[in-house]
Amino acid sequence: MENRKKVAFYTLGCKLNFSETSTIARSFQNEGFDRVDFEDEADIYVINTCSVTENADKQFKQIVKKALKHNDKAFVAAVGCYAQLKPEELAAVDGVDLVLGATEKFKITDYLNDLSKNEMGEVHSCEIEEADFYVGSYSIGDRTRAFLKVQDGCDYKCTYCTIPLARGISRSDTMENVLKNAKEISAQNIKEIVLTGVNIGDYGKGEFGNKKHEHTFLELVQNLDAVEGIERLRISSIEPNLLKNETIEFVAQSRTFVPHFHIPLQSGSNTILKLMKRRYMRELYTERVAKIREVMPHACIGVDVIVGFPGETDELFLETYNFLNALDISYLHVFTYSERDNTEAVAFDGVVPANVRAKRSKMLRGLSVKKRRAFYESQIATVRTVLFEGENKEGYIYGFTENYVKVKAPWNPELVNTLHDVVLTKIDDDGSVRFDFVHALA
Known part of the structure; x- marks a missing residue:
């Protein structure tokens, strides 16, 4: 059994990537590999990449370095969105041996006949039409x-x-x-x-x-x-x-x-929504929020928004800010626009300076804190069901109510992965919510 190869995974990006990493990991286990943590020494490191933000691109190089620190002879494979979009770029990163595009990533074990390091990363990526x-x-x-x-x-x-x-x-x-x-x-x-x-x-x-x-x-x-x-x-x-x-x-x-919805808005300005080629105007968004509030007053509503899109003047940004400020939502995910190759927006006029993008991002993140606080306050004294998570974070266990309020309690391993009815009592200094159990724990 000592000869079994070890494989470790690192996932960048979205929930979809996490689900796909798990599926790829199961295919390795079916082939007789043992899965270990990324922090451990492994024979193969698989990095599932993301292309949505500039940051994800930069992170990739650091993660490769980290893998090779654990084992400088390890075989390093890159899969995922960035691997499909810029395979040659990833293959050129020092230490990368294999790059697989959108159709190939689920067949990764077929490409692992020889685990010796390559001079240059080997690329297998399809034309995206084949996906x-x-x-x-x-x-x-x-x-x-x-x-x-x-x-x-x-x-x-x-x-x-x-x-x-x-x-x-x-x-x-x-x-x-x-x-x-x-x-x-x-x-x-x-x-x-x-x-x-x-x-x-x-x-x-x-x-x-x-x-x-x-x-x-x-x-x-x-x-x-x-x-x-x-x-x-x-x-x-x-x-x-x-x-x-x-x-x-x-x-x-x-x-x-x-009762939890996450609905991308991207901009509260119809002018910008048209430039983005989104398939709705902000009036439709208002209707959706009103409908949710009508039938689920206690629902949590999250919003994606992009700041600094080309053509977003101060006036148009304020349209977005004021629109969101007036909307009965619970939190924001704020993305700072970053130029991506092969997209239409790269050629648009009205480029917003980086420092202005950063300032707008900070304003909306501040608004998000305010919105989340107001939403949590509206939930105090209500009875909710909490699913507790599995990690001991500095002596506390955390969990989420059905409507996505984050709660905390002193660490108790018996609570892990269990559901309990609680009364939300007060907001803690770290922004999470304290509670009392409705029923005493068995």
Whole structure:
């Protein structure tokens, strides 16, 4: 048994990447490899890359260095979005042996006949048009919740985004396979499943560029809600134009879906939304938030927003700021616009200076803190159900309510991966919420 090779993984980016890393890791385990932590010595290090932010590009080199510090003879493979978009660039990084694009990453073990270091990284990446098949994925064993991939790729042409170039056309898993994966997850005593994909509201498009929807996102949600053994389901991120009223109404009365929505806005200015080629105006966004509040007043609503997009003047930025300030939302994820090769926006006029982008980002992050605080305050004295996580962080255990309020309590290993009804009592100095148990612990 001493001869078994060890493999370690590092994931950059989104929940979808986490689910795919887990699937790739299982394929290694099926081939007789032992999975170890990235901080440990391994024979192979696999880095799942992201291309969404500048930062993710820079992080890659540091992670390769870290891997080689653990074992300077280790075989290093790069997969994922950045590996599809800039394979030669990654292959040229010192110490990288293999770069696999969008279609090849799930067959990584086929490329590992010889684990000796290469002079230069070997590249296997397809033309993205060939990424027309679907590989189902889910993550398990990483946390108390699992990320279940239901869809991949995107047919939208947003002018700032490289995801369609990195992941190809929109395509979905079959309903049967999603339900099978959901049952497998729940059988392993995982209490929460987060649905993930590139554009999950577009669920239902078949493989091979079949634009016809076999099923709708609403049907997916209805079918998952009926699966026995799942305690909680969470929709990760869904476009406002694809989040229909019927889905909102269904979630409000469903057995397992939690009252938490994350809805990308990107800009509160219709002028900028048009430049971005988003598929809605801000008025639609207002309607979606109003509908959620009508049927789920206690719901948590998160928003993605991009600052510093070309053409965003001070006036247009203030439109976004004031729009979000007036909107009944719970928190923001703020992204500073960064130029990406092969996107339309790179050629746009009205480039916003970096220091102005940074200032706007800081303003919106400040607004997010204010919004989250107000949302948490609105939840004090209410009864919520908490799922506790598995980590001892400086003597405390943390968890999340169904509507995504972060709570804390003194560390108690018996609470890990359990659900409890609690009364939220007060906001702590670190921003998380204290509570009292409704029922005494058994």
